[in-house]
Amino acid sequence: MADRFDCRVAFSTTLEQLAEHDPRIVAVVNDSVGSTHLGAFFKRFPDRLVNVGIAEQNMVGIGAGLANGGKIPFVCGASCFLTGRALEQVKVDLAYSRANVKLCGMSSGLAYGELGPTHHSIEDLAWTRAIAGLTVVVPADPTETAQAVRAAAEMDGPIFLRLSRLPVPEVHPPGYQFRIGKAAILRPGNDIAIVANGTMVCRALEAAELLAKDGVSARVINMSTLQPLDSDAVLDAAQSTAAIVTVEEHSIRGGLGGAVAELTATACPVPMRILGIPTFAPTGSTEWLFEHFGLTAQAIHAAALEVLETKVRS
Amino acid sequence: MVHSARLGHPGGDLSAADILVSLYFGVLQVDPSQPRNPARDRFIMSKGHCSAALYTTLALKGFFPWEELATFMRPMSRLNGHPNRTTLPGVEANTGPLGHGFPIAVGAALAARMDHAPWRTFVLTGDGELQEGSNWEAIMAAAHYGLDNLVAIVDRNRIQQGAPTETIMRLEPLAEKFRAFGWAVREVDGHDCEALQAVFRSTPFEPGRPNCVIARTTKGKGVSFAENRAEWHHHAPTDAELAAALVELGEDSNG
Numbered sequence: 382m383a384d385r386f387d388c389r390v391a392f393s394t395t396l397e398q399l400a401e402h403d404p405r406i407v408a409v410v411n412d413s414v415g416s417t418h419l420g421a422f423f424k425r426f427p428d429r430l431v432n433v434g435i436a437e438q439n440m441v442g443i444g445a446g447l448a449n450g451g452k453i454p455f456v457c458g459a460s461c462f463l464t465g466r467a468l469e470q471v472k473v474d475l476a477y478s479r480a481n482v483k484l485c486g487m488s489s490g491l492a493y494g495e496l497g498p499t500h501h502s503i504e505d506l507a508w509t510r511a512i513a514g515l516t517v518v519v520p521a522d523p524t525e526t527a528q529a530v531r532a533a534a535e536m537d538g539p540i541f542l543r544l545s546r547l548p549v550p551e552v553h554p555p556g557y558q559f560r561i562g563k564a565a566i567l568r569p570g571n572d573i574a575i576v577a578n579g580t581m582v583c584r585a586l587e588a589a590e591l592l593a594k595d596g597v598s599a600r601v602i603n604m605s606t607l608q609p610l611d612s613d614a615v616l617d618a619a620q621s622t623a624a625i626v627t628v629e630e631h632s633i634r635g636g637l638g639g640a641v642a643e644l645t646a647t648a649c650p651v652p653m654r655i656l657g658i659p660t661f662a663p664t665g666s667t668e669w670l671f672e673h674f675g676l677t678a679q680a681i682h683a684a685a686l687e688v689l690e691t692k693v694r695s
Numbered sequence: 696m697v698h699s700a701r702l703g704h705p706g707g708d709l710s711a712a713d714i715l716v717s718l719y720f721g722v723l724q725v726d727p728s729q730p731r732n733p734a735r736d737r738f739i740m741s742k743g744h745c746s747a748a749l750y751t752t753l754a755l756k757g758f759f760p761w762e763e764l765a766t767f768m769r770p771m772s773r774l775n776g777h778p779n780r781t782t783l784p785g786v787e788a789n790t791g792p793l794g795h796g797f798p799i800a801v802g803a804a805l806a807a808r809m810d811h812a813p814w815r816t817f818v819l820t821g822d823g824e825l826q827e828g829s830n831w832e833a834i835m836a837a838a839h840y841g842l843d844n845l846v847a848i849v850d851r852n853r854i855q856q857g858a859p860t861e862t863i864m865r866l867e868p869l870a871e872k873f874r875a876f877g878w879a880v881r882e883v884d885g886h887d888c889e890a891l892q893a894v895f896r897s898t899p900f901e902p903g904r905p906n907c908v909i910a911r912t913t914k915g916k917g918v919s920f921a922e923n924r925a926e927w928h929h930h931a932p933t934d935a936e937l938a939a940a941l942v943e944l945g946e947d948s949n950g
Contacts, residue, residue, distance in 0.1 A: 407809070428809060429809065431805060431840075433832070433836055434832075434835070434836070434839075436832035436835075436836070438794070438798065438828075438829040438832060439798045439801070439829055439832035439833050439836055440798075441798070442795060442797070442798020442799045442801070442802060442829065442833065443798050443799070443801050443802035443805065443833075443836070444802060445788065445798075445799045445802060446739075446788075446798065446799040446800060446801060446802020446803035446804070446805065446806065446816075447802040447803070447805060447806045448802075449737060449787060449788065449799065449802065449803045449806070450737070450802065450803045450804075450805070450806020450807055450810075451733050451806060451810070452806050452809070454802075469792055469795075470795065470798070470829075473789055473790075473791070473792055473795060474788070474789070474795055474798075474799060477779070477781075477789050478780055478781065478788060478789040479781050
């Protein structure tokens with residue numbers, strides 16, 4: 382198995398590099414210096430990290446105020462609280478106001494495992510994606526995380542970066558260039574398309590290997606930008622393959638699967654499966670929950686074969 | 696404006712009007728020809744539902760043409776029911792949901808502090824609005840960071856949408872609450888423009904402490920039949936009420 386990396390390292394290292402060259406870069410945390418990996422940032426730039434304590438609404442509002450004062454704030458907290466507790470601030474203070482704030486949702490999805498549904502963040506993509514003017518990005522590996530942090534700093538406007546602490550392998554080829562709004566085809570194929578993001582991209586690639594053994598050529602698309610969605614990539618996949626499986630570490634309602642289905646249902650309907658999390662999770666580790674909910678290469682493989690059968694019949 | 700639109704919050708507009716005029720004509724360092732000048736003072740209208748008062752003040756100051764006030768809440772107007780900074784010059788924050796302006800003001804004051812910049816941040820909140828918990832997160836943070844470049848003004852008209860604040864959810868002793876959180880507090884007649892300006896010019900009241908001005912105001916100020924009446928929170932005046940109010944306010948009906 383390939384080496385796996387905690388993307389928070391790429392996140393915090395990149396943020397420090399940016400802060401070194403741009404005095405406008407600041408960080409805002411909710412007593413989460415450690416879990417956001419910003420200890421070194423704080424040591425180097427003690428006056429540029431605002432710890433608001435355990436107060437997410439205030440944290441997002443302060444981010445908007447810092448942006449009003451000319452700063453580029455990276456507002457970081459556990460994704461479940463950052464989005465859920467402060468959603469109205471995200472909508473009004475950031476998106477509707479077009480505030481230049483970078484929201485970083487840490488430990489998203491099922492990362493908190495046994496801590497349970499209070500700490501799982503499986504609704505964050507649906508919530509943020511429903512908000513107009515908010516860019517939503519879910520990087521898949523350290524390289525893409527670093528590039529997404531840079532792109533966030535460079536763009537003018539609010540963005541939600543959904544990050545994870547689960548170790549993942551590098552899934553992109555050397556020289557990969559992330560662009561906001563541009564999907565990456567990581568493996569060509571014309572029998573079926575697997576559209577994934579974040580921690581599920583490496584599993585999608587493994588599933589494509591399994592499918593290849595069955596003689597099925599699967600296109601694997603990393604849809605790291607959920608909003609704005611790369612419509613061309615989705616429609617090209619629908620037209621070329623006529624069968625789509627989406628997979629995400631998120632609720633099956635309103636996330637990546639929802640975004641793809643909204644588009645294909647009206648522009649190019651094809652048989653489809655949406656893999657994700659249908660309900661509040663029982664107690665279990667993250668890896669156990671991935672097995673439980675079928676967020677594995679084997680389960681993606683099985684779902685792909687099912688869709689292919691539907692495609693043949695239709 | 697409210698009469699013409701048949702919508703709005705005239706009670707709170709009138710309780711805040713003298714505070715807004717005091718700030719924009721004699722205190723705030725803002726230049727309508729450079730609404731995004733980085734060195735400007737920031738004024739954040741947390742009680743965004745009193746947009747009519749804010750718009751009138753901004754127009755008077757020259758941020759946009761006075762005639763545009765007639766478009767208040769009309770289709771495609773820049774003068775939405777609640778202010779929008781992305782379309783209207785002079786607006787610093789999109790407010791409307793209560794309890795949003797205070798945290799934004801704390802963030803702006805922090806930005807000035809980081810830059811060692813002299814500009815100040817003012818935020819006007821309603822009193823009923825202080826029932827939103829987010830304000831107290833911000834009040835705590837402002838004191839923790841010693842933001843003496845921040846001035847929070849409470850429009851203490853003592854009436855919220857439905858009834859007196861003290862009946863719905865008690866706020867008193869409000870000044871003592873701010874003091875206990877680490878703020879320096881002044882109480883002032885919120886309709887005495889000279890007194891307001893004197894207080895605003897005397898900040899920081901205490902170095903290292905954020906400044907709170909509790910402005911004692913009258914909801915519906917200047918209109919006898921609206922004063923202190925909760926039903927005027929969002930009641931648009933009839934033709935006859937408008938005419939009577941304008942006489943009391945010393946305006947002609949074209950004003």
